[in-house]
Amino acid sequence: MPAISSKKPYRIGRSRTGLGLFATKPIEKGAKIVRYFGPILDSRKKKDDAIENKYLFELNGRWTIDGSVRENIARYINHACKPNAESDVSPRKRKVVIRAIKNIEPGQEINYDYGTDYFKAYLKPIGCKCDACEKKRKKKRAEARAERLRLKAKAEKRALKKAEKQAAKAGQKPRQKLNGKSNGAKLNGLNGHGGKSTASKMIAVKSGISAKPKGKQGREVSASA
Numbered sequence: 001m002p003a004i005s006s007k008k009p010y011r012i013g014r015s016r017t018g019l020g021l022f023a024t025k026p027i028e029k030g031a032k033i034v035r036y037f038g039p040i041l042d043s044r045k046k047k048d049d050a051i052e053n054k055y056l057f058e059l060n061g062r063w064t065i066d067g068s069v070r071e072n073i074a075r076y077i078n079h080a081c082k083p084n085a086e087s088d089v090s091p092r093k094r095k096v097v098i099r100a101i102k103n104i105e106p107g108q109e110i111n112y113d114y115g116t117d118y119f120k121a122y123l124k125p126i127g128c129k130c131d132a133c134e135k136k137r138k139k140k141r142a143e144a145r146a147e148r149l150r151l152k153a154k155a156e157k158r159a160l161k162k163a164e165k166q167a168a169k170a171g172q173k174p175r176q177k178l179n180g181k182s183n184g185a186k187l188n189g190l191n192g193h194g195g196k197s198t199a200s201k202m203i204a205v206k207s208g209i210s211a212k213p214k215g216k217q218g219r220e221v222s223a224s225a
């Protein structure tokens with residue numbers, strides 16, 4: 001591992017995918033963190049064009065930085081889909097600087113977006129392990145779990161209904177069937193008999209509550225009234 005001066009605001013440390021670069025001091029949004037550097041490769045030269053590794057940083061159609069050299073600390077920075085840093089590329093100067101795009105707190109891992117080409121070639125096949133993608137996966141798993149539970153509850157409800165129907169068919173308790181279907185049917189039936197009987201019954205219940213000991217008497221009085 002290359003040595004990092006203690007003045008630098010970062011250190012190499014263990015991350016989810018292996019090694020990564022972590023802030024050791026607060027890094028302000030917009031601050032330059034580290035330069036991504038290495039030999040400049042010319043795609044027009046056969047020898048250069050044949051070089052293949054995971055740390056090639058393409059500046060444009062012609063020039064590429066070979067960042068695989070040990071001294072290039074920036075190569076430890078992992079990809080993230082929602083990063084806290086970016087690669088600031090100046091193709092004319094053939095220079096790349098990793099710059100903070102958010103305030104980064106000590107202990108936080110420094111990330112930048114490697115771009116779609118890298119993502120498709122290296123990350124998509126194995127599944128991106130960045131925080132945003134892990135969160136998405138977690139959410140998907142939770143949703144799938146909730147859906148399974150919902151379906152299970154639905155199936156149980158259906159089975160219960162079926163069992164109730166069968167029990168009712170067997171003629172155990174016809175009342176249960178009524179209650180189970182809807183109370184509305186029962187009420188409608190009562191109303192259908194005429195407003196008078198319903199009203200008198202309601203009064204009877206009311207007076208029954210207000211004059212508890214004389215339940216029977218109260219009912220007779222209210223019914224006549």
Ligand SMILES: [Zn+2]
Nearest residue numbers: 081128130133
């Ligand atoms: Zn990701």
